Amino acid sequence: MSEIRNDWTKEEILEIYNKPLLDLVYEAATIHRKYHNPNEVQVSTLLSIKTGGCPEDCAYCPQAARYHTDIETNDLMTVEQVKAQALRAKSSGSSRVCMGAAWRNVEDGPEFDQVLDMVRTINGLDMEVCCTLGMLSENQAKRLAEAGLYAYNHNLDSSEEYYKEIISTRGWEDRLETLKNVRKTNVTVCSGGIIGMGEKIEDRAGMLVALSSLSPQPESVPINALVSVEGTPLEEEQVVPIWDMIRMVALTRIVLPHTTVRLSAGRTEMSKEGQAFCFLAGAGSIFAGDKLLTTPNPDVNEDMELFKILGINPMKPYAKGAKPTPLAPEESTDAANEKIKWSRPGHRIEKNVEATKKANKKRKEAI
Numbered sequence: 001m002s003e004i005r006n007d008w009t010k011e012e013i014l015e016i017y018n019k020p021l022l023d024l025v026y027e028a029a030t031i032h033r034k035y036h037n038p039n040e041v042q043v044s045t046l047l048s049i050k051t052g053g054c055p056e057d058c059a060y061c062p063q064a065a066r067y068h069t070d071i072e073t074n075d076l077m078t079v080e081q082v083k084a085q086a087l088r089a090k091s092s093g094s095s096r097v098c099m100g101a102a103w104r105n106v107e108d109g110p111e112f113d114q115v116l117d118m119v120r121t122i123n124g125l126d127m128e129v130c131c132t133l134g135m136l137s138e139n140q141a142k143r144l145a146e147a148g149l150y151a152y153n154h155n156l157d158s159s160e161e162y163y164k165e166i167i168s169t170r171g172w173e174d175r176l177e178t179l180k181n182v183r184k185t186n187v188t189v190c191s192g193g194i195i196g197m198g199e200k201i202e203d204r205a206g207m208l209v210a211l212s213s214l215s216p217q218p219e220s221v222p223i224n225a226l227v228s229v230e231g232t233p234l235e236e237e238q239v240v241p242i243w244d245m246i247r248m249v250a251l252t253r254i255v256l257p258h259t260t261v262r263l264s265a266g267r268t269e270m271s272k273e274g275q276a277f278c279f280l281a282g283a284g285s286i287f288a289g290d291k292l293l294t295t296p297n298p299d300v301n302e303d304m305e306l307f308k309i310l311g312i313n314p315m316k317p318y319a320k321g322a323k324p325t326p327l328a329p330e331e332s333t334d335a336a337n338e339k340i341k342w343s344r345p346g347h348r349i350e351k352n353v354e355a356t357k358k359a360n361k362k363r364k365e366a367i
């Protein structure tokens with residue numbers, strides 16, 4: 001029951017999802033214990049290295065320039081700023097830094113070169129480095145790998161059918177293309193989704209069908225509970241019930257037995273007991289730090305307190321894969337003039353003037 005399968009059907013997955021909850025958790029916990037150490041949890045720190053002003057229209061995202069949220073936009077951080085944050089994350093138990101930039105896709109040029117420097121720097125601190133930078137070409141994936149990247153995150157978000165309800169500015173096939181480009185390197189794949197966006201249970205199952213059909217399957221699958229943000233099209237969505245989250249974690253554990261299941265956004269709404277249930281059901285990773293890009297997250301001390309209660313230890317870096325050896329910048333692949341054809345054309349950033357004004361006012365008040 002726990003071998004890797006790339007041929008799961010939606011019906012089979014739904015049958016598992018609808019089992020009595022305790023049977024479901026028992027089955028998932030058994031598989032988790034077979035392939036993973038249940039008393040070790042990997043701790044990642046998510047760093048927003050470039051915040052807001054994104055041209056895309058992901059309905060859940062406060063960083064989309066077109067929505068009227070009041071997040072503070074920020075240009076790309078410097079390598080020194082990132083290094084300081086990474087050192088702080090390391091000293092509080094994180095083994096991985098995940099850098100997120102609110103971009104539609106990576107563009108070759110000085111900003112990408114700066115990100116490559118960040119990757120080299122964090123790799124040099126003996127921490128796993130992950131990036132989530134939007135769509136990526138084959139050459140760009142190669143350059144990230146050569147800089148020492150350990151993982152690339154690019155979520156499928158939901159089922160192929162529901163994806164169209166949530167995002168119109170890029171296609172599902174583009175997402176798969178990016179994952180394919182990452183797979184051409186030795187960088188590991190992190191890809192998951194969000195529940196609580198108004199999707200049906202069938203869509204949650206559909207997302208797992210898609211993820212499990214990838215060969216090899218993603219090394220890491222983040223399961224996020226929507227944090228609805230005022231000003232986004234999903235602002236009215238209700239908090240995801242903890243029981244849905246536990247079922248989704250358990251289901252993911254069963255369908256993708258070797259993958260690390262990441263308990264991601266939405267943890268501030270979960271009790272300690274709820275999170276403990278998720279660990280039992282197969283969650284093997286959390287994001288630490290008081291912010292997840294722009295939305296709230298439990299304080300790292302609270303997480304460590306919970307770990308102590310449960311007897312969980314933070315996982316050491318490279319516990320599941322070797323440390324990549326970076327090439328020196330001069331030895332690395334040059335930016336190529338690749339002709340990249342995404343399924344939807346790039347588009348103008350519709351700047352949210354009101355949000356920018358608000359952010360500038362806040363900044364002035366803080367001085």
Ligand code: SF4
Nearest residue numbers: 054056058061064102
């Ligand atoms: S691409 Fe990323 S940053 Fe941009 S709107 Fe979508 S989720 Fe937000």
